[in-house]
Amino acid sequence: MAKLLWLSIACATVLSANESELELLKQQMSALHEQMMQMQQKIAVLENTAKMQATNTSQDETLTSMVQNDQKTAQTTMLPDIAVILNGGYTSRSVSKDAYAAATIPGFVNDMEVPFNAKNGFNFNYAEVAMSSTVDPFLDASAIFHIDGSGGIEVEEAYFTTRALDYGFKAKAGKFKSAFGRVNEKHHHAWNFEDQELINYVLFGPEGLGGEGGQIQWVAPTPFYLMAGFELFDGNPEQGFSAKESATTGVGYLKMSQTLGKATVLAGLSYAQGKSEVQNLDLSGEPIANSYTDYGQTRIYGADLTVEYPLGAFSSLIWQNEWMQRDQDAESQTQKQAGFYSELLYRMDGNWASGIRYDDLYRNVAGAPDDLNRFSAKLEYKPFEFSRFRLQYNHDRSKAFDDERKTVHEVLLNYTLELGAHGAHAF
Incomplete structure (x- = not known):
């Protein structure tokens, strides 16, 4: 136990x-x-x-x-985007350089100004420097400097444009070319031919209508393109307008574009008006340099029509036409002068193109010829988008030498090269 x-x-x-x-x-x-x-x-x-x-x-x-x-x-x-355009070539003309510079276009031009292809032989016509940039959300700005063959520099255009106006409006101010007509606004390297159309040259000079001023344009809310524009410029006696400080030139135009089947049609109406300034003559009837008299008004009417018809992916036919008339008040009468040109251009493919042009000054002041005309033909080759070589022939009956009409034969072989950020040209 x-x-x-x-x-x-x-x-x-x-x-x-x-x-x-x-x-x-x-x-x-x-x-x-x-x-x-x-x-x-x-x-x-x-x-x-x-x-x-x-x-x-x-x-x-x-x-x-x-x-x-x-x-x-x-x-x-x-x-800014910067582009440089070079243009030059070789000229063969049936008259000498001095004789050509001294020629007149009777009733229209007393002192010839030949800015391009001035002499027989090789010519370097110009280098053009273009700069453009967006300034801010509301403004763009552009400046174009023209450097001629002798090294002279000119501000060809310098302006700003708006980017954000309501209701289809757009404004521009500065120094610029007017949008009057079909080709006035374009620079030389964008011309269809190497020389200026006669009616544009005799009415506006080689610089074209424009200068220091302002512009307003409005694109209508239509199913097709419809644009109206209005411009004001300082007067310019080289364009028939008074250069007094109080004188201005007003320009208005209406432009439209429409597709009809395969074709594209562009048409426009233009009008310019300003105070007349007519060059004074001495007792022998010769113009007095830098001497002008104001008389009334100068009115210039214009109409243009262009049709482009595509033939293939890179080929097309372009038919371009323009007409102008100037009514200029003189001492005791209104002088009426008019002319037109018609061009037919054939783009064979992406590289080759050809064209023909007819110029005619068919209305003139009293006592001056009214059959001043010129026929031109061209062939051009573009290896790439920004290089072009052009061969052109002129049969010119618009010039007078020592008061005697004389036919001038011209052969022009030119190159145009575009370097840098260059924008597309307007059609």
């Missing part, structure tokens, strides 16, 4: 000890588990911190890159 008692006591002691050790183990396991949880939490915090630092670094690098790119873009945007 005593043994059994001692055995029970020993078992209870052992069990009690085992329970104590188990409780201790449980406490130790619980503490270890809590430490592991704390360590995991610390690891998670460290990992999140590392990720946030990496993200911030990446964002900083991205932001820095964006700022640098924006700075580069801003610097690039501030730089």
